[in-house]
Amino acid sequence: MPIIKILPHPEYCPQGTQVSAPAGTSICEALLENNISIEHACDMVCACTTCHVIVREGYNSLNDLDENEEDMLDRAWGLEPQSRLSCQAILAQQDVTIEIPKYSINHAKENH
Numbered sequence: 001m002p003i004i005k006i007l008p009h010p011e012y013c014p015q016g017t018q019v020s021a022p023a024g025t026s027i028c029e030a031l032l033e034n035n036i037s038i039e040h041a042c043d044m045v046c047a048c049t050t051c052h053v054i055v056r057e058g059y060n061s062l063n064d065l066d067e068n069e070e071d072m073l074d075r076a077w078g079l080e081p082q083s084r085l086s087c088q089a090i091l092a093q094q095d096v097t098i099e100i101p102k103y104s105i106n107h108a109k110e111n112h
Helices: 027-033 069-071
Strands: 003-006 015-021 052-057 083-085 096-099
Touching: 015 027, 027 083, 069 083
Parallel strands: 003 096
Antiparallel strands: 003 015, 052 083, 052 096
């Protein structure tokens, strides 16, 4: 079972952590199932960028980006070449290391 190493993030996991999840699981699902409350304003349907992560290791083991994800990522804060929407990034057999960006574009959260 692949391991997802999450680099420290002040809100979601200040010390950093790692979780495991079966291959075929999205990174977002794996985080949520392990009590890491990453934002996912569109309920994981690739309609926002709140679950944006940067894959620091293991990027090539994930499924390929499709056109919808590429279009949506263009709107993400802090976009990098290894950026993915965690709801669309499906684990294979290789471990991955991710960074959750410090900010996300979430109008609902910003208005509170």
